[in-house]
Amino acid sequence: MTRHDPRIAVVGGGISGLSAALELALGTEGRADIALLESQERTGGVIRTSEFAGLPVDEGADAFLRRVPDALEVAAAVGMRDLTAPTGASAAVWVDRLRPLPEGLLLGVPTSVRSLVRSQLVSPRGSARALADLVLPSRGLEHDSIGTWVRARLGSEVHDRLIDALVGSIYAADTDRFSLASVPQLDGLARGGRSAILTALRTRRPPTGEPIFAAPPTGMGSLTDAIVSRIVELGVTMRIGRAVDRIQAVDGSVEIDGERFDAVVLATPARVSARLLETSAPTAASALASIEAAGVIMVTLAVPAGSLPPSCSDLSGYLVPKSRQRSVTAVSFASSKWAHLRPADGSQILRVSLGRDGLDMDDLDDDDTQTRVIDEVSLHLGCDVAPTATRITRWPGAFPQYRPHHGALVASIEGSLPQTIVAAGASLHGIGVPSCVASGRRAARTVLERLGLGHPPNGDPVRP
Ligand SMILES: Cc1cc2nc3c(=O)[nH]c(=O)nc-3n(C[C@H](O)[C@H](O)[C@H](O)COP(=O)(O)OP(=O)(O)OC[C@H]3O[C@@H](n4cnc5c(N)ncnc54)[C@H](O)[C@@H]3O)c2cc1C
Secondary structure: OOOOOOEEEEEOOEHHHHHHHHHHHHHHOOOOEEEEEEOOOOOEOOOOEEEEOOEEEEOOOOOEEOOOOHHHHHHHHOOOOOOEOOOOOEEEEEOOOEEEOOOOOEOOEOOOHHHHHHHOOOOHHHHHHHHHHHOOOOOOOOOOEHHHHHHHHHOHHHHHHHHHHHHHHHHOOOHHHOEOOOOHHHHHHHHHOOOHHHHHHHHOOOOOOOOOEEEOOOOOHHHHHHHHHHHHHOOOEEEEOOOOOOEEEEOOEEEEOOEEEOEEEEOOOHHHHHHHOOOOOHHHHHHHHOOOEEEEEEEEEEEOOOOOOHHHHHEEEEEOOHHHOOOEEEEEEHHHHOOOOOOOOOOEEEEEEEOEOOEOOOOOOHHHHHHHHHHHHHHHHOOOOOOOEEEEEEEEEEEEOOOOOHHHHHHHHHHHOOOOEEEOOHHHHOOOHHHHHHHHHHHHHHHHHHOOOOOOOOOOOOOO
16 A cells, blocks of 8 residues: 555444445455444444354344345355345234234235235225225325325225334334335335235235345344454454544545545444534534434343244244334244244244334333333233343434435435535435445445546456
8 A cells, every 4th residue: 555545434333334344445455545433342333143042143133135135245245155044934913912914915015905804914994995995096195104105095904004013113113204215115116006906916026935034144243243354354444442523524535533534434323423524514414413213122032942822933923013012013033033043942032122213112221121021922922921031132213214205305415415425324225234235335436436446347346
């Protein structure tokens, strides 16, 4: 490296920032001085795996979608090819008892009225209302709210028990206040034709037998650890355990707490990015500050062998719809969902999620959390849940909430940032791991292009 090599910083060591650093390191091939700045003593952000009941059990994300290729590509680029898939056990919804999800759903939108009726998840009246979707006229989508669109097409019951339950659990959201355009599968259905059911039927791909999700059997934390090892090997400097305090754009470069860099990828949560940019990009900062985020608590339990009702052994877990929620929003039967999460003594691991946007759990202490989990899950399953081990993980503000017209807000943020600062991360273009990886890689490529560093001939540095 010569002393004229460009200096690039990545702020934030979650999966978005790590993916950006990897893309920068592979793309510059030693022609740049790259530093990753992370406030905590560990990298990975909200991805964390730790030992529970003798097994590597995730405290946050436990898998990622294969459909968006970025996470798979990065995993391959860092040598993680040994990925596993869920067992294929199906999910249920708790409405006074566990009821199986109907077959053939497209993110909660039914494609078969017969299987909707057969599941008994929705009342005959609710099913009849859903059928009205076939004849109702189309309406505008200017509201950009999932709840408004789904209620108008399929009625409130299908909204509550299917779409809000599914999408709400993925985003910790209240889908009445969540952007339709920001959930591509639903947006495609809303724009693809008048009837949601017919459009879902038309666009649903026949099952290929390919798994939908992938995960490292050693936990998602091993993916972020593998990226760290690779970027260190490629010469990225890791500066962890010190929070960045201020980012200032100066004369075609950028100063981070007084240290000069040619460009920065900012991969921190929106509320942090807003604070860091307060003085140098006040318009972007106030737009970033308006992005709200919801917190959840993830409680992991081990229960003795044979203590759950036999009907649970075929289920990967269940969702609790908003109309029935007290604190618990979803329960994953991790030992049924994943073959590698079965303790040798036959006990079962459960991952229980509490809280969402509008169902705040911040004030719940550990004793109350444990009591609520045991009471609510015992009620749902109709048995006494008596855990032999419990782990409580708090994720305050971990789920950015994409309010209606989020896309326009993000465009205004990106349009008002100085050329030397490029934003990435879950607050912007999707919260799923593959979307975060994609946003980090995209931000890195923008930086490379702006600095005139270009790409290797195949145009995709991360492809192994
Ligand atoms: C409980 C839970 C379950 C989930 N389940 C799934 C799932 O199954 N599948 C899926 O695809 N997605 C899932 N997600 C979503 C996904 O995990 C996240 O959206 C994604 O990991 C966010 O990555 P990120 O890098 O954008 O943000 P973060 O992980 O939040 O990383 C931001 C980083 O910035 C650092 N930072 C903050 N302030 C500063 C500062 N001042 N200076 C320097 N660094 C700073 C933070 O410490 C952090 O490391 C889940 C999320 C949670 C919370």
